[in-house]
Amino acid sequence: MPATRLTRHADTLPGAIYNQLQAILQRAPDADRVALLWRDPLQPEEQVRQIGAQTVKLVWCPSELAMREALVSHDDPEKRSLEKQGPEKLVILANLDQSQLGKDVLARLWKNEPQRISPWRTLEQLARVQTIDPRLTRHHRWMADALLNSFDRFEGHIVFGEVLDQETAWQALAWGYLDYTEAKPELPALFRWSLQESAKRRVEALPDSMRSHLGEWLQPELPRTGEVVETLLREGHAHELLAVGLACSVMYASELEAAEEMTAQVIYSGRGRFIERYLDGRKFSPSELKTFGREAMDTAQSLLRHQGLKAISVSLSQAEQILASLDFMPALGISPLLPGALMQRLDAFAANLDKALEKGGKPPLVAQAEQAWEHLQAHTLAHETQRHDQMRRAEMALRLLRWLGQASPSVTGTAPQMLSQYISDGSFVDWARTQLWAGEDHEALARVYASLSEAVAQRREQQNHGFARHLPAIARGDSLPPTLVPVESALETVVAPILAKKKPTLLLVLDGMNEAVHRELQEDLAAYGWIEVSEQADPPPRCLVSALPSATEFSRCTLLSGALVRGNSAQEKQAFAGNNKLRQQLSTRFPPVLLHKQDIQQPGSGGLAPEARARIAGTEHKLVGVVINAIDDQLSSSSQVVVHWNLQSTLPMLRQVLEAAREGGRAVVITSDHGHVLDHDSQFSQPQVETHNGERYREEGAPPGDQEAEVSGPRVLTASQRAVVPWSEKLRYTKSRNRGYHGGGSLQEVVIPLGIYISASDPAGMPGWSELPRSLPTWWHNEPQSVNVDGTVAEAPAEASAKAGRKAKKPAEPDTSMPDLFAESTPPQSAPVEEQEHHLSVEPVDTRNWIDDLFASPVFEQNFQRAGRVPVTNEQIRRLLELLDQGKGSVMEAQVAKRLEIPSIRLRGFLSAIQKILNVDGYPVLKTDRESRTVVLDKESLKLQFEL
Numbered sequence: 001m002p003a004t005r006l007t008r009h010a011d012t013l014p015g016a017i018y019n020q021l022q023a024i025l026q027r028a029p030d031a032d033r034v035a036l037l038w039r040d041p042l043q044p045e046e047q048v049r050q051i052g053a054q055t056v057k058l059v060w061c062p063s064e065l066a067m068r069e070a071l072v073s074h075d076d077p078e079k080r081s082l083e084k085q086g087p088e089k090l091v092i093l094a095n096l097d098q099s100q101l102g103k104d105v106l107a108r109l110w111k112n113e114p115q116r117i118s119p120w121r122t123l124e125q126l127a128r129v130q131t132i133d134p135r136l137t138r139h140h141r142w143m144a145d146a147l148l149n150s151f152d153r154f155e156g157h158i159v160f161g162e163v164l165d166q167e168t169a170w171q172a173l174a175w176g177y178l179d180y181t182e183a184k185p186e187l188p189a190l191f192r193w194s195l196q197e198s199a200k201r202r203v204e205a206l207p208d209s210m211r212s213h214l215g216e217w218l219q220p221e222l223p224r225t226g227e228v229v230e231t232l233l234r235e236g237h238a239h240e241l242l243a244v245g246l247a248c249s250v251m252y253a254s255e256l257e258a259a260e261e262m263t264a265q266v267i268y269s270g271r272g273r274f275i276e277r278y279l280d281g282r283k284f285s286p287s288e289l290k291t292f293g294r295e296a297m298d299t300a301q302s303l304l305r306h307q308g309l310k311a312i313s314v315s316l317s318q319a320e321q322i323l324a325s326l327d328f329m330p331a332l333g334i335s336p337l338l339p340g341a342l343m344q345r346l347d348a349f350a351a352n353l354d355k356a357l358e359k360g361g362k363p364p365l366v367a368q369a370e371q372a373w374e375h376l377q378a379h380t381l382a383h384e385t386q387r388h389d390q391m392r393r394a395e396m397a398l399r400l401l402r403w404l405g406q407a408s409p410s411v412t413g414t415a416p417q418m419l420s421q422y423i424s425d426g427s428f429v430d431w432a433r434t435q436l437w438a439g440e441d442h443e444a445l446a447r448v449y450a451s452l453s454e455a456v457a458q459r460r461e462q463q464n465h466g467f468a469r470h471l472p473a474i475a476r477g478d479s480l481p482p483t484l485v486p487v488e489s490a491l492e493t494v495v496a497p498i499l500a501k502k503k504p505t506l507l508l509v510l511d512g513m514n515e516a517v518h519r520e521l522q523e524d525l526a527a528y529g530w531i532e533v534s535e536q537a538d539p540p541p542r543c544l545v546s547a548l549p550s551a552t553e554f555s556r557c558t559l560l561s562g563a564l565v566r567g568n569s570a571q572e573k574q575a576f577a578g579n580n581k582l583r584q585q586l587s588t589r590f591p592p593v594l595l596h597k598q599d600i601q602q603p604g605s606g607g608l609a610p611e612a613r614a615r616i617a618g619t620e621h622k623l624v625g626v627v628i629n630a631i632d633d634q635l636s637s638s639s640q641v642v643v644h645w646n647l648q649s650t651l652p653m654l655r656q657v658l659e660a661a662r663e664g665g666r667a668v669v670i671t672s673d674h675g676h677v678l679d680h681d682s683q684f685s686q687p688q689v690e691t692h693n694g695e696r697y698r699e700e701g702a703p704p705g706d707q708e709a710e711v712s713g714p715r716v717l718t719a720s721q722r723a724v725v726p727w728s729e730k731l732r733y734t735k736s737r738n739r740g741y742h743g744g745g746s747l748q749e750v751v752i753p754l755g756i757y758i759s760a761s762d763p764a765g766m767p768g769w770s771e772l773p774r775s776l777p778t779w780w781h782n783e784p785q786s787v788n789v790d791g792t793v794a795e796a797p798a799e800a801s802a803k804a805g806r807k808a809k810k811p812a813e814p815d816t817s818m819p820d821l822f823a824e825s826t827p828p829q830s831a832p833v834e835e836q837e838h839h840l841s842v843e844p845v846d847t848r849n850w851i852d853d854l855f856a857s858p859v860f861e862q863n864f865q866r867a868g869r870v871p872v873t874n875e876q877i878r879r880l881l882e883l884l885d886q887g888k889g890s891v892m893e894a895q896v897a898k899r900l901e902i903p904s905i906r907l908r909g910f911l912s913a914i915q916k917i918l919n920v921d922g923y924p925v926l927k928t929d930r931e932s933r934t935v936v937l938d939k940e941s942l943k944l945q946f947e948l
Contacts, residue, residue: 245296
């Protein structure tokens with residue numbers, strides 16, 4: 001009789017006995033005096049057990065005489081009475097077969113003979129199958145014992161049908177012993193299973209017979225990688241399957257030998273040690289281990305998308321430890337997923353950025369920094385939410401490097417030239433460098449950003465110094481082009497013409513907003529469906545020009561009064577409501593109305609007050625003005641909080657006001673009263689006279705210094721109509737250190753942003769007005785060196801891109817470990833123009849296949865027809881999918897807009913139209929993440945939905 005493991009049914013009752021009795025009592029509930037042929041003594045020799053709903057007494061009988069006594073005792077009414085009726089069933093265990101027992105004993109036994117314990121027969125009864133696959137009974141006796149010993153763990157989970165075949169038997173064993181619940185051994189499922197805490201313990205507890213036959217389970221379903229998995233399981237690496245696979249994705253990467261980070265000798269030495277340590281010295285072809293690594297990478301990225309970084313963090317760490325122990329750390333940067341690879345790419349980006357900055361932004365060095373940025377962007381973890389700010393800073397740094405590499409902006413131009421240049425170019429510079437001031441965790445990048453910020457600040461100081469020559473003319477009120485509107489003329493020049501078109505209007509004044517903040521907000525305005533419009537199709541840059549000093553008490557009252565005056569909020573309301581130029585366009589019953597902070601904010605919350613919402617969303621008052629102080633309030637604080645201006649978190653009141661304006665079908669004029677400079681190494685200058693001095697202006701005291709300019713004239717609204725204002729952003733007259741200041745004469749403060757917007761859903765629109773495409777400086781986005789006819793970049797920057805600072809790669813040599821004797825010799829491919837879009841993918845053949853399969857799918861065709869008239873073509877969908885595949889399922893919205901040549905304002909609608917086609921029946925195939933501004937493709941869901 002084979003040795004049998006104890007099961008959890010009873011600490012001392014062998015599982016084979018339990019399972020045999022369970023099968024007998026299921027088939028014959030009335031069975032009594034059952035004798036089982038059993039070799040080993042039972043400990044203790046008498047036991048009372050519960051078998052299902054039956055209570056049985058088990059007795060070990062070493063002889064025929066002991067069996068007679070057990071039978072007599074069981075049949076004796078008096079003894080049963082003394083035992084309080086005792087168990088209903090008697091089970092005798094003895095190592096005596098039929099030939100060794102008398103006929104009187106046999107006559108009393110159930111079925112008149114001892115029952116042999118047949119594991120297959122018992123299993124057949126327990127599983128309720130009609131027959132068992134002969135392959136099992138003939139060659140796999142061990143499997144019957146293993147199935148019986150784990151029957152309680154998989155019972156109810158496995159559907160056996162009429163025949164217990166080998167595939168179902170292995171499914172039951174995997175469930176019972178490994179807690180692997182999939183129907184078949186699939187590599188992605190095995191990787192996920194290996195992440196369980198119990199994976200290693202379960203493999204170690206496998207019966208030797210099952211351990212030695214694991215290959216029969218794995219290799220039929222995994223012909224290329226099954227033997228690798230089997231070896232790793234046997235060698236005790238069950239809990240490291242995913243980590244080992246991720247390590248293989250680096251050690252056997254196609255570009256490893258051409259990367260030049262490691263010599264061939266070091267590579268082969270490391271691979272040899274890996275095989276000895278993890279694969280018991282067994283020889284596997286590089287292609288098998290490469291496939292194993294690629295599957296691990298795909299699984300890890302899928303887990304990352306669906307469950308987050310926490311699900312794979314341990315495996316990522318283990319993979320890096322494996323690579324470190326095998327001296328593969330120099331090649332870690334190849335991985336698009338390992339955290340250490342991201343650090344290496346950040347190091348490379350910092351080094352190239354620093355080198356280019358040191359050499360004054362020479363184009364070849366900037367190009368190397370561009371390559372480093374593309375390589376950094378190709379890393380999956382770079383797009384994680386927690387890395388969003390870091391990547392945004394890196395992108396801004398690269399933009400500033402491009403800007404520095406251009407010819408220096410003129411510092412001797414006219415006032416209109418310098419104002420226009422700041423609107424179209426300088427404001428973007430200030431937006432970018434503000435992001436760098438937020439600080440950086442990466443040490444090398446932090447040093448480079450400090451140097452970069454200093455270089456940009458020096459150029460900004462030169463521009464502001466040049467602009468200081470024009471401050472006296474601005475103070476006098478010298479004429480400016482129509483697009484550069486003095487703040488006192490804004491109501492007449494900007495607002496009145498809109499009202500003349502009978503368009504309800506909202507004048508939205510964001511106190512303290514400079515042009516850089518406006519540029520940042522324009523991204524969110526477009527995302528929330530607000531279109532900037534203009535009377536001209538392609539107008540020059542436009543803005544308001546602040547009164548002097550550029551402080552709230554002067555410039556805001558001037559804006560809202562339509563005249564050069566100094567006043568408070570009460571005077572602003574009175575002057576706004578009584579403005580003759582505006583009242584001529586409006587009903588006398590509903591004059592202009594101005595709402596300040598106390599009017600729009602609901603007491604006790606940050607929400608929009610119902611009265612204010614009704615006024616803005618209503619149609620009675622054709623002109624409503626709203627003042628929002630959130631930006632100015634933030635500047636007045638000394639907090640070191642990093643602020644990213646947006647409608648969701650930092651300016652929720654603005655979002656609510658805009659939604660009310662959308663309901664009312666209003667055109668929205670977004671502007672400010674003045675700009676501001678942020679505190680960055682500012683110096684306190686003590687005025688000689690304390691009275692009538694502001695943060696960034698002084699009325700009395702010493703003559704202007706090197707960083708100051710004296711202004712006088714009708715647009716200087718101090719009592720004496722003169723003031724001294726600093727043109728440098730580094731000077732302040734207040735001891736308290738705030739986040740930002742205003743009142744001075746820098747471009748950042750004098751230029752007041754101006755934009756006129758309508759809702760994209762407004763059916764009335766603005767007849768005769770044109771949508772104003774967002775104009776970005778040429779340095780804001782890198783122009784690709786080679787562009788296909790469809791606008792896409794000819795060469796993907798992901799895995800195939802050169803690493804930062806790397807020498808030119810040698811052509812990758814083919815893997816000669818297993819040569820293909822039947823391969824035809826083909827010359828290096830040079831794709832014609834019409835085929836260049838395939839270069840967007842790291843693996844062009846695979847990419848072409850699955851996308852072509854998608855378009856050939858009847859489900860896709862049905863969904864396309866069901867979606868109705870959507871403003872997208874199959875070619876646009878293809879290009880988007882290729883871009884997403886290149887980015888491993890994730891790509892920034894800005895990159896989509898650029899590569900597909902779609903205006904940013906139209907991007908949301910474009911993606912929504914594609915989602916109608918791809919996201920059917922609840923499968924989130926294509927998603928957009930508003931917070932990180934990324935587009936995400938779930939390829940697994942796509943293949944499932946479209947039956948690929």
